[in-house]
Amino acid sequence: MRSTLRVALVLLTLGLIGGQPTSGLAVATGDPLKLTSGFYVDPGSAAAAYVRRHPEDTELAAKIASQASARWFGAWSGDVKAAVASYTTAADKADKLPVLVTDNLPGRQCGLGGGASTDTAYRTWIAGVSAGIGSRPAVVVIEPDALARLDCFPETEWTGRIALLKYAVGVFAVKNPNTWAYLDAGNAMSGDAPEIARRLRLADVGKIRGFALNTANYYTTAESTARATDILTALGGGLHYVIDTSRNGNGSNGSSCNPPGRKLGPPMAAGTAPTDLTLWLKPPGESDGPCGLTPTLPTRTFSPILAHHLIAGT
Template sequence: MRWITRGLLAAALAFGVVVPTTAPGANAATELLTNGNFSSGTTGWWGSDNTPISNDAGQLKAIVPGGTANKWDTMLGQKVPAFPIKKSHRYVLSFDARASADRAVRTTVQLNQPPYTPNIDRTFTVSTTSQRFAFAFTATQEIANSELTFQMGGVAGYTLWLDNVSLVDNYGNVAGNPVSLTSGFYVDPKSNPKDWVDKNPGDDANKINAAIASKPMARWFGNWNSNIADAVYKFVGPADTADKLPVLVAYNIPGRDACGEHSGGGAGSKDAYKAWIETFAAAIGTRPAVVIVEPDSIADRECMTETEWADRKEMLTFALQQFKELAPNTWTYLDAANTGWGRSIGEQKLAGWLSEVGVANAHGFSVNVSNYYYTSESITYANALNSYLPASKPFVVDTSRNGAGSLNGEWCNPSGRKLGATAQTGGGAEMLLWVKVPGDSDGDCGISDRPAGQFGPELALALIP
């Protein structure tokens, strides 16, 4: 990624201030399955005659025979009582799965009698490690009597385990306030700084733990996550259990860092990105969260052709819509670059680009992500953007490394920078957040030769006042 100088009350008090804007909401998502966590054994679930099922320590266990020809020759699922699927409604099917060997499994939500018309038909691969899977779909058929199936035949015999199976109808979702639904920001127990601290005990680790690893910060998600549903779920799930608010960064747009040289990459195609971001939103589901959407994706506009920009607009518009439809208790903030970009490109032009990609469908926008400008400078910049938007939007400021301000506009591991204010609501913005992980490199540049995204204890220590 390149960041160049170019151009409510009780819960909210846990954050330190009262949150003024959106009132708490309760989403209207409807669960269509029963006993999806198998707390009542296998009640409500069936297996084909050749596929015995049982409850194994709170999971559904299926013994899958070998020697069958077709996926549907051995099945399990739920169809009694039958549930309705409504045409044009948005649904999320999610579950945990593992097996005794790697196997391809087919899942459907379909009519529960011939001709078994499906509204979703997906094949996924299970492994010996439990993974979360999430599939979002829009129903194209109105089917009053639907069933869920897992079709497992056509391969060598194995054992399959399922848990936490859910099918949610998202029609009628009401946007909720994730701040009022939680009791403070989530401290990532597996952040890069925390991982280094745990593996390298000593004085430096103690300093990094006290100043950085023990503080709330965002976790970034991109094409390095082999299963995005699993990665997101295993971050937001524990945060939800702890009643804390997680901050996530979606960073996988194709042609990422179009104006830079250290953080290129992203999804391989427009369609691949759409599938990825849809799954990202589906994996969050109704859990409270904050998502920073695609840092640098707007400011990169000046380095893109009209065709590239048209594709990027389409993808960002799609992304914001997915969170709106599938993650009702998530606040999304579309990235809006930083003060340096504002000075070189112009706030009016940047605001126009934000409008083009549908910032109206985001809760707000983010500024100063991975950069160093003082909070006061960033607030001035954000307010200038708002003056050009059709309707003013809330904004958040990345304060992870802005304690000493920007050094002549240098963005790539400059020396002498310091930690800024820790995560909080207010502070002149809707929130001040540590979006960039302190100690993570910007690339092989400045005071570090580490690749972008790699944690360096020397970088972390340099940020500690």
């Protein structure tokens, strides 16, 4: 966070500026873009680690490792409060905006399993993510495909799963004043837009900044924008959204698992309302799972093969 705002926030915490009570003084804007000077390039990303081992790969270094992308947090993150605090603190010291994705709902997305072991464990975990961010500026995308793939679970489980998302929304809304949080809404082809809007509403999306589209998928920005417009219409407007452009340069071929012929999309940037941001949510080069171009590569594992296919668009 910029130094003048940092000092002001400390004084606000003490309750005094210039010896006077600070009631009503709005120093923390709540807008993480105004509190930072660009997006955080994660030196701990898998792409950055690969480039450190292979400095001769200057193309990958320039096109991917040097670009800002999100960091995902899940069961693999260990002490999530500490992990998130370390990440957001490093970004804050650099005066840059970190982007986080939470991916730990019990059962996670359809067919993947994993995630928190119980509902109580998830609530504790998401509270840890929130505590790790605190008042530092951040962008958070909540649980990719959790609403869009709700149909994969028995209807008897829907209410409980939505309640967990509602809890996550409420935590970020109350505890993180300088965070823009977005509840994931699937992609351009995720069923019926009014139904997705209904699910977003049930999860209290109106308490946070808005929703996210195309997370870890390949649909074009134009397709995602059209989808967002349909969802906003069904919601009655008033919200904002972000789009994952990390791999959408050539659009989708219908597959969402390491398909060939895909390409990097535009790097992270601020948008024009109601599009808040275009983001690299899925770090380019990280596998969707053992499928497509890398049939034996586990999920989240970095591959220079995938990375170079995205660079070349082949």
